[in-house]
Each structure stands twice: as structure tokens, then as C-alpha cells.
Amino acid sequence: MKIGLVLPAVPGYSETFFRNKINGLKSKGHEVLLIVPYSSIENKNGYHIEFGPNLNGGSLSKVFNSFIALIKLVFTSFQSLNQFWNLERKSGTNTQAIIKKAIINCHLLKLQLDWVHFGYATTAIDRELVAKAIGAKMAVSFRGFDIGIYPIQHPGCYQKLWEHVNLVHTISNDLLEEAFQLGMPKGFPFVKITPAIEVSQFKSGAREYFKEGVIKLLTVGRLHWKKGLEYTLEALSILKKRGFKIEYTIAGTGAELERLIYAAYQFDLTEEVKFIGVITHEAVATHMATSDIYIQYSVQEGFCNAVLEAQAAGMLCVVSDAEGLSENVLHEITGWVVPKRQPELLATQLETLIKLPETILKSTSERAVNRVIDEFNLEKQQNAFEAFYHY
Amino acid sequence: MEFIAPRMRIVILAGEIPATTFIDSLINGIAGRGHQVMVMGTKKGTYNYDKNVISIAQPQSYITKLLRFIKALFSLRMAELKLLLNESKTIISFINQVVYYAPLIQFKPDKIHLQWASLVTQRELLFDLFPNKVMLSLRGAHINYTPVINRKVAEKYQILFPRVSRFHAVSNAIAQEAMKYGASENKIKTIYTSVDDKYLEKEIPQKAHLNELRLIAVGRFHWVKGYSILIDALKILKVSNTKFQLKLIAGNDIPEEIIFAIHQAHLSQNIEIIGNLPHPKVIEMMGNSDMLILPSVNEGIANVVIEAMAIGTPVISSNCGGMTEVIEHGVNGLLFNNRDAQALANQIDILSKMDSNQIFEMVQHARSKITTMFTRERMLNEFEQFYNE
Numbered sequence: 001m002k003i004g005l006v007l008p009a010v011p012g013y014s015e016t017f018f019r020n021k022i023n024g025l026k027s028k029g030h031e032v033l034l035i036v037p038y039s040s041i042e043n044k045n046g047y048h049i050e051f052g053p054n055l056n057g058g059s060l061s062k063v064f065n066s067f068i069a070l071i072k073l074v075f076t077s078f079q080s081l082n083q084f085w086n087l088e089r090k091s092g093t094n095t096q097a098i099i100k101k102a103i104i105n106c107h108l109l110k111l112q113l114d115w116v117h118f119g120y121a122t123t124a125i126d127r128e129l130v131a132k133a134i135g136a137k138m139a140v141s142f143r144g145f146d147i148g149i150y151p152i153q154h155p156g157c158y159q160k161l162w163e164h165v166n167l168v169h170t171i172s173n174d175l176l177e178e179a180f181q182l183g184m185p186k187g188f189p190f191v192k193i194t195p196a197i198e199v200s201q202f203k204s205g206a207r208e209y210f211k212e213g214v215i216k217l218l219t220v221g222r223l224h225w226k227k228g229l230e231y232t233l234e235a236l237s238i239l240k241k242r243g244f245k246i247e248y249t250i251a252g253t254g255a256e257l258e259r260l261i262y263a264a265y266q267f268d269l270t271e272e273v274k275f276i277g278v279i280t281h282e283a284v285a286t287h288m289a290t291s292d293i294y295i296q297y298s299v300q301e302g303f304c305n306a307v308l309e310a311q312a313a314g315m316l317c318v319v320s321d322a323e324g325l326s327e328n329v330l331h332e333i334t335g336w337v338v339p340k341r342q343p344e345l346l347a348t349q350l351e352t353l354i355k356l357p358e359t360i361l362k363s364t365s366e367r368a369v370n371r372v373i374d375e376f377n378l379e380k381q382q383n384a385f386e387a388f389y390h391y
Numbered sequence: 392m393e394f395i396a397p398r399m400r401i402v403i404l405a406g407e408i409p410a411t412t413f414i415d416s417l418i419n420g421i422a423g424r425g426h427q428v429m430v431m432g433t434k435k436g437t438y439n440y441d442k443n444v445i446s447i448a449q450p451q452s453y454i455t456k457l458l459r460f461i462k463a464l465f466s467l468r469m470a471e472l473k474l475l476l477n478e479s480k481t482i483i484s485f486i487n488q489v490v491y492y493a494p495l496i497q498f499k500p501d502k503i504h505l506q507w508a509s510l511v512t513q514r515e516l517l518f519d520l521f522p523n524k525v526m527l528s529l530r531g532a533h534i535n536y537t538p539v540i541n542r543k544v545a546e547k548y549q550i551l552f553p554r555v556s557r558f559h560a561v562s563n564a565i566a567q568e569a570m571k572y573g574a575s576e577n578k579i580k581t582i583y584t585s586v587d588d589k590y591l592e593k594e595i596p597q598k599a600h601l602n603e604l605r606l607i608a609v610g611r612f613h614w615v616k617g618y619s620i621l622i623d624a625l626k627i628l629k630v631s632n633t634k635f636q637l638k639l640i641a642g643n644d645i646p647e648e649i650i651f652a653i654h655q656a657h658l659s660q661n662i663e664i665i666g667n668l669p670h671p672k673v674i675e676m677m678g679n680s681d682m683l684i685l686p687s688v689n690e691g692i693a694n695v696v697i698e699a700m701a702i703g704t705p706v707i708s709s710n711c712g713g714m715t716e717v718i719e720h721g722v723n724g725l726l727f728n729n730r731d732a733q734a735l736a737n738q739i740d741i742l743s744k745m746d747s748n749q750i751f752e753m754v755q756h757a758r759s760k761i762t763t764m765f766t767r768e769r770m771l772n773e774f775e776q777f778y779n780e
Contacts, residue, residue, distance in 0.1 A: 149647060152654045225648040230619070234730065258540045259614040265539045266688065266730065300651065341623060341655075344733075 001389055004111055004136070006035045006127070007119040010047060016305055017195050018119065022047070024382025030389070035108060035116075052107050069106040070099070077110040084109055084133035091129065091160070105130050115139055115389055117169075121146040121158060128160040137166045139388070142175040144302025145226075148323060151182050158182055167391050169193055171303045172324030191388050194327070196381035197308045197372070202285055204314030204369045209292045209361050215239075215246045215354055218291040218315070220284055220306045223254030228297040228320060230263050231343045235297070237267035238347035244354065248273045249287060288313035293350070298322045299340050308376050311335065311368035316361060318349060334368035398425055399778055402500040404514070405432040406507050408446060413584055413694065414506050418444060420771045421778075429498050447494050460486045463493035471496055471520070478516055492520060502526055502778045504559075508533035511555065512547045518554045526777070527552075529560040529569045529579070532615070535689045535712065538572055548572035559777060561691035562713020580777050583716075584692055585770040586701045590674070591762055595703030597751045598681065604635035604743050607680035607704075609673060609695045610687070612641045612649060617686035617709065619652055623732035624686070626656035628739060635661060635739075637684075638676060642667040677704050682742055687711055688730055697765050700724065700757035705750055707738045717764075723756035 003025060011018040022032045034047045038054040053069045055062050073081050081102060088098045102109065108116070108130045116131040117139040118124035124140050131138035140161065151157055162183060168190040170176045176190060210216075217236070221227055229250065236248055250260070250273065257275065264273040279287070284306075288294070294310030296319045303324035310317050317335035319325040329335035338349045353361070401421060405414055408430060415438075422428040422443035430440065434448035450456040464472070467489070475492060479485035491514075495503065504526045505511055517525050538545035552573040560566035560581045570576060610616045618639070628635060645664055653662055668676070677683055683699040685708040692713040699706050700717070706724040708714045718724040725742055727734040742750070 149651050152650055153647075225646075256614075258536070261540045262536045262688075263730075265536075299655065341626075 001114040002031045002033070002112070003115045003117060003389060004033045004035050004050070004108070004113040005117050005119055006108075006123045008037065008123055009039070010034060010036055010045060010049065016197065020196060020198075020378050020381060021385055024378065024385060025389075028382070028386050030386075033111070033113070035111075050107050050111065053103060055104070066103045069103055073102065073106045073109060080109045080134045084129060087129040087133055101126055109134060117141070119143075121161065122150050124161050124165070125157060128164045131166075132164060138164060139167045139169060140165050141169040141171070142179055142302075143171060144175065144300065144323065147175050147178050147182065148300045148302075156183070158184070162188070167191065167388070169388060171195060172327050174323040174327065175302065178323075189391070191384070191391065193381060193384040193388065194324075194376060195303050195305050195308065196376045196378045197305055197312060199312050199373050199377050201281070202288065202309055202312035202314075204312065204365070205289070207289075207314055209316065209358065210354065213245055215244055215293065215350075216291040217246060217248040217293045217295055218251070218287055218310070219249075219295050220251045220279075220287075220310075221296075221304075222252050223250070223256040223260060225256055226298055226300045227256075228299045228322075228340065229256065229260050231299075231341060231346065232295055232297045233260065233263050233267050233269060233273065234343035235346035235350065236272065237269055238344065239350055240269065240272065242347075242351060244351070246272050249291065250275050251277070251279045251284065251287065253277050284309065285313065288315055292316060293318060293353075295346075296320065296325060297338070297340070297346055298325065301325050303328055308372055311365075312372045314365050314369060316353060316365060317368065318346070318353065320346075329368070330371075332364075334364060334371050397779065398427070399501045400427045400499060401429070401778055402495055402498060402503040403428060403430045404503065404505045404510050405430050406510065407435040408432040408448060409436055409438040410506065415440075416585070416767070417770075417774060420767065421774060424771065424775065426775075426778075429494070429500070431494070445498070450490060456486065456490055459490045459493070463489045466497055467493055474519060475516070488516065492516065496520065500524065504528070504778070507531070508548065509537075511551050512544070515551065518551075523556045525555055526557045526559065527555045529558055529565045529574070530691050534565050534568050534572075535691070536615070545572055557777065557780065559774075562716050564713040564716065565691050580773070580780075582770060582773045582777065583765055584694060584697060585767040586694075586697050586761055586765050588767055590698060590701040591758070591766070593702070595751075595754055595758055597747060599747065601681070602634060604633065604682070604739070605680045606635055606637040606682055606684055606739070607640070607677055608637065608684045608686065609640045609677070610685075610693070611643050612646050615687060615689050617688045617730070618649055620688075620709075620730060620732050620735065621684060621686040622649070622652045622656055622658065622662075624735035624739065625658055625661065627733060627736035629656070629658060629661065631736075631740075633740065633743065637662045638665055638680065639663070640665045640668055640673055640676065674698060674702060678702050680704055682707055682739070684735070684739070685709060685714065686735060687714075690714060692717055696724075697761060700754075701761045701765075703754040703758060705742060705754055706757065707735065707742060709735070717760065719756075719760075723753060723760050 025032050034049045037052040054065050085098055105127055111134060113136040116136045119141055120143050121140050170190055170192050171194050236246055239246055264270055288310055294315040294317045296304055296307050298320050299322055301322045301324060307317055307319055307328050317329050319329045319337055320340035321337050322340050326337045329337055331337040336349050336353055338346045403418055409415055418428055418430050419441045422441035427443055429445045431447045440446055450459055475488045476485055479488050503521050503524050506528050511527055538548055549572055558574050558579040560579050563581050566579045566581055653659055677699050682705045685693050685696050687709055688711055690712040696706050696708055708718055708726055709729045710726045711729045718726055720726040725738045727738045
């Protein structure tokens with residue numbers, strides 16, 4: 001099959017979800033074309049890529065490029081354009097808006113595909129009729145931001161999407177629930193495929209928790225407000241006041257770095273918290289092997305690969321109940337789930353778990369390791385996507 | 392008794408002109424008392440200073456810069472040019488240095504007052520050109536958190552602060568912070584901000600209790616303002632069935648984080664975000680509110696709090712920075728433990744349950760605090776002494 005995957009940018013090295021998916025589909029003989037907005041990137045990471053029109057320059061070059069794109073489309077893909085025009089017209093779009101949409105979608109309208117898969121619901125906005133116009137089926141993925149955050153400021157943004165999409169992919173049940181609240185009709189066809197990881201990269205091995213009475217904690221990810229790191233620091237300051245000896249490592253960087261350094265300072269955690277910046281995948285595995293507790297106390301989270309990796313590495317995982325996290329970790333079975341935005345509760349949960357007998361900690365971690373191996377391995381994810389396109 | 396200071400020549404390095412309300416009020420106030428003031432900064436809008444003020448905007452275009460450079464070459468002495476040349480790595484930086492420092496040298500100031508600590512690190516030559524004349528204001532992020540976040544800035548302060556002849560601190564708390572970077576205690580003088588006299592003229596009205604609490608918070612969106620803590624506190628109140636409406640007045644774009652937090656806490660019906668408003672309108676809204684809340688994680692001394700106290704609106708503030716120097720908990724306002732949403736919710740609850748006589752007594756105390764410590768008269772007297780010492 002020929003599948004066009006629409007993304008906001010070419011996936012970077014750390015965006016394992018899309019890389020795994022694409023590699024899996026390719027290995028099963030499908031052709032995957034990445035469809036991304038115009039950019040001047042040199043490194044295509046081995047992908048087959050279709051770029052959008054260049055509409056970045058000044059107004060003169062914008063008009064010129066748009067005109068060229070439109071003329072090209074008329075001569076090369078008249079049938080799709082005509083079909084697109086009729087469909088948009090039927091849905092009540094005015095001529096000017098149709099021309100605009102045709103220009104921004106000119107790279108898509110010239111393609112021949114079996115599936116157009118929008119990698120995030122937001123990437124499908126203003127493109128709802130493109131798949132039908134080129135005679136392809138349309139799929140869309142729900143991933144977190146696009147369902148949890150974007151629609152708050154853009155109510156009704158997916159109304160047209162629900163009318164035209166053939167199949168929905170969600171990474172968690174929670175996101176699906178939110179989509180229903182956003183107006184997705186009940187009974188809509190969907191498939192849940194969670195993220196997955198290369199399990200063999202993480203060795204759980206025998207480990208001793210809290211060596212020499214020091215609680216080593218770790219979080220890996222962008223320093224973004226979604227990640228709830230200020231709440232995490234507050235909880236750790238409570239633990240410190242209760243007499244626990246802690247060391248907290250935060251790997252990653254982002255817009256919130258200054259705010260977090262200052263929060264750590266005000267919470268009297270300057271000695272305990274280390275911001276180590278972005279580290280390699282191998283270094284993540286090393287940190288996971290030598291730390292005790294992985295914390296992901298996000299206020300919003302699609303699913304979170306780092307939590308899967310931490311479980312595979314045998315860490316004790318404490319997460320918030322934001323969206324997919326409570327499916328990623330099962331409370332008191334494979335880790336611990338704490339209501340979000342409540343640092344006092346997080347501190348108490350951490351204290352309770354630190355005081356648990358070693359046998360319970362080990363059995364929790366064992367269940368987590370086994371569950372990740374069984375449920376969240378790459379092969380399973382790749383098979384699920386293969387089945388997805390045969391829906 | 393008014394302190395009679397001899398006429399002085401004072402340079403104010405403002406960063407930007409017009410500067411903040413407080414700095415502009417200082418410039419005009421000092422000039423209004425007969426001192427010759429030169430204000431320098433990057434032009435950010437239109438300004439209109441007192442007749443005793445010479446304002447010099449940094450040249451934006453290359454041509455203006457070049458013309459000023461040529462003019463300056465004829466007016467500077469050889470020794471000064473040599474010093475500037477020695478400190479310049481390239482011809483461009485030499486031109487920039489000459490254009491920047493020449494007006495200052497020609498002005499022959501008695502004192503050079505830097506309004507922001509970042510200027511100390513950018514203009515080290517001031518110490519060589521004007522020994523014992525460089526004064527620095529300790530205020531804002533430059534002292535409160537930049538050096539905490541950026542070690543290099545802290546190291547630079549350690550080297551340069553001992554060369555500053557006098558420091559003005561906006562609060563005792565910020566003076567303490569600056570001492571961590573080598574500002575010696577005996578060089579620091581705390582001079583508090585001031586409130587516009589007109590707010591102190593009106594009598595304070597006694598407010599009636601309403602069914603629904605009218606809360607107000609004023610200040611741009613920035614993490615230092617602690618709005619996420621306020622939203623967490625309001626969520627606690629909502630769960631306990633307290634009825635309230637918050638007006639949040641902030642001029643800049645609403646961050647996604649705030650929109651999401653309000654949505655997640657189901658508070659969209661309880662919070663109204665209002666964009667840029669003219670200052671008198673803000674004061675009017677403040678006057679129509681039952682309490683002003685300052686949830687900041689750091690402040691020098693927040694002007695909005697001073698204004699609210701002046702006009703008789705009860706204040707609940709975090710105990711951050713210099714706020715404890717203005718608010719005496721339970722006497723002229725209420726304080727809560729910094730960054731503690733539950734503690735803020737408790738204080739809102741306590742204030743909402745106070746009877747109107749208690750509240751009236753509290754706001755009277757607040758007004759008298761302002762009339763003793765935060766008048767313009769007092770501020771200007773102290774600055775005159777500060778420049779003259």
C-alpha cells in the first residue's frame with residue numbers, strides 16, 4: 001500500500017514513535033511518504049519526503065509561488081483539483097477560500113495514495129477533503145496536545161474532520177474520551193495503538209533500591225510546562241523537609257529551564273537537583289539503570305515513551321493521572337499513579353513507596369518490566385499498524 | 392522637614408526611555424527640585440520630561456551614530472579617547488563606545504545612577520571614567536533571579552559590585568540578595584517606591600459584603616507572577632463551593648499554560664482575563680474589588696499592592712521578596728506562604744469571612760502605612776540625600 005503520513009515536520013531522532021511506525025510499515029513492504037510543510041532541511045534521515053509549497057517569503061514571492069503552484073496543479077492533477085473544488089463547494093466553502101486551500105494542499109493533491117494519515121489531528125485542519133479528492137482513505141491520530149490543548153482555544157476546530165475521516169488512531173483511551181467530548185460521534189471507528197519501545201535497549205537486571213539511604217529520582221523530557229516539573233520540585237521539597245535524602249536528575253532542556261532552576265532554588269533544592277541538559281539515548285539508559293524512581297508528574301501527557309523505557313529498565317515509576325499516563329502505569333500494579341497538580345499527594349505517595357518492603361518494590365517492577373515487554377514492544381506496534389491500514 | 396540639597400548634575404541610565412513609571416517619576420521629581428538631570432536609554436516610545444532634563448536616546452541609524460562620533464572626537468580629551476580606544480577591540484566598538492560615553496563625559500555629572508544591574512556588566516568603563524560616582528539601583532529580575540539562574544552573571548556581579556559607590560535597594564529583601572554578590576551593607580540604602588498623591592486624597596469607603604467575592608490580580612503574564620498558583624488556589628475554593636469572580640488584568644498574550652490550567656480546573660466561568668487597560672481604569676476596577684491578590688513568587692515591592700493599599704482595597708500577598716516589609720499579616724493585609732496554593736486559598740477564605748468593620752480597620756491601617764512610607768515627597772527627599780552622600 002502507499003501511505004502518505006502528514007506531519008508538522010520531519011521526525012527528529014528522538015521522535016521514536018513515527019520512526020518505529022515508518023520502519024515497521026516499510027519492512028512489511030508498504031511505501032511510506034512523509035508529507036511535511038516546506039522547509040530547507042538537508043538531512044532527510046533516509047525518508048521519502050514530499051514538501052509543501054514555499055509560502056514563507058515576502059508578500060510578492062508568496063503571490064508568485066502560490067500562482068506557480070496553482071498553475072502546476074491545473075496542468076498535472078486537474079482531476080483531483082476538480083474533485084477537491086466540487087467537494088469543498090458542496091460543503092459550503094467560498095471560491096476564495098477554496099483557492100487558498102488548493103494552494104496550501106497542492107503537494108497533497110498531486111499524489112496517488114491509498115491512505116492519507118494525519119499524524120496529529122491539528123495537521124488535518126483545512127485538509128479534511130483532500131483524501132477524498134485524490135481517492136484515498138483518510139486516517140487521523142490523536143496524540144495529546146491536539147486533543148487536550150489545541151481545541152480549548154479553537155472550539156469546533158474538528159467538526160469537519162469528524163465528517164470525513166474514515167478511521168481514527170488513538171494512543172490512549174483517555175484521549176478517545178476527550179475526542180468524544182469534542183464532538184466525535186459515538187461509535188466512530190477507531191483503533192488504539194499505544195507507543196512502543198525497543199525493549200532490548202533497557203536491561204532491568206538485579207538491583208538494590210535506595211542504596212545507602214539515598215533516593216535517586218529521574219525525569220527525562222522537554223522542560224515544558226506540560227511536564228508539571230514545578231509540582232514535582234514542590235513535592236520533593238516536602239520530602240526533604242520530612243528528612244529524606246534525595247538526588248533528583250532532570251535530563252532535557254526547554255523553555256522552562258530558568259523557571260525551574262529558580263523554583264529549585266526557592267524550594268531549597270539547589271544541592272539535590274541536577275539539570276543535566278539533553279543526553280543521548282545511551283546515556284538515558286545508563287541513568288535509568290542507576291536511579292531508583294522515575295517521576296512523570298505531567299499536567300497533560302499523551303502517553304510518554306520515557307515512562308515505558310523507565311519501566312523496562314526496572315525503575316519504580318510514579319506518574320500523574322494525566323490522560324494516557326494512567327494506562328501507561330497501572331496504579332499499585334506496575335507503579336504508582338497520583339492525581340495531577342497536587343504536590344502534597346505526590347510527596348505522600350513517594351514517602352509511602354520508599355517505606356515499602358523491598359519484595360513489593362521488586363515485584364512491582366517485575367510486573368512493569370513484563371507488561372512493557374508483552375504489551376509495548378515494537379513488533380506488536382508494527383503489526384497493529386499493518387492491520388490498521390487493512391481496516 | 393525638607394532636606395535642602397545643593398544643586399547637582401545627575402545622569403540616569405534608564406535602559407529604555409520612556410522608562411518604567413517609577414523611574415520616570417524619579418527623573419521628573421529630581422529635576423523638578425532644581426537638579427540638572429540627563430537621562431539616557433534606548434528610545435521605546437514618546438516621552439516628555441521636565442525642562443531640567445536632557446534626554447539622549449541611543450542612535451538607531453548608522454548615519455546618526457557616525458555624525459555623533461565625529462562631533463565627539465572634537466570634544467573629548469586625548470586621555471579619554473585613549474582609554475576608550477584601549478577598551479575597544481574593533482573600530483566599530485570604538486565608535487560605539489565614543490558615541491555612548493561622550494555625552495556623559497561632557498555633562499560632567501556628580502553622580503551616575505544606573506537603574507538596572509545589567510547595565511553594570513555592559514558598561515564597565517563607567518568605573519574608570521567616573522570613579523566614585525557610579526550608583527546602582529537593585530531591583531527586579533536582575534538581582535532576584537538572573538544571577539541564581541546564570542552563574543556567569545553572578546560571577547560578574549562579584550567582580551563589579553565592589554566598584555559601585557552606592558546602591559539603592561527597592562526593598563530590604565533585595566538588599567540582602569545583592570549582598571550575596573558582593574554589595575557591602577554599608578553602601579546600600581533602601582528607598583521605597585511611592586504612590587501617586589492623588590490616591591491618598593480620597594476617603595476610603597467602607598465596602599458592603601456581597602454574595603460573590605470580587606477578586607482582582609494585576610500584572611503581566613510571566614512565571615514570576617505565580618498565576619498558576621492562583622489558579623490552583625481558586626480551584627480549591629471552587630471545590631469548597633465558594634462563589635467568586637476573578638478579574639485578571641495582564642497586557643500581554645495569554646500563555647497556553649494559563650488557558651489550559653483554567654480549563655482543567657473548570658474555572659472558565661470564574662476568571663475573566665482583561666488585556667491592556669489605562670492605569671486609571673485599573674485603579675477603578677481595583678477599587679470595585681473585594682481584594683487584590685498578589686501570587687508572585689518574587690517581587691521587589693509590587694506597585695499594585697501599594698496602590699491597592701492606598702485606595703482601600705484589601706490585599707492578600709505571597710510573602711515573597713520585599714512584600715513583608717509593607718504588609719504586616721493580619722494588621723494591614725494578609726500574607727500567605729510563597730508558592731503554597733492551599734495557604735492562599737485559606738487566606739482568601741479568611742478574608743471573605745471577616746466582618747466589614749474588621750476589614751475597614753485593616754484597610755485604614757494599610758492606608759496609614761502608605762502615607763508614612765510610600766509618599767512621593769518622602770521618596771524624593773531620600774533620593775536627594777542618597778545623591779548627596
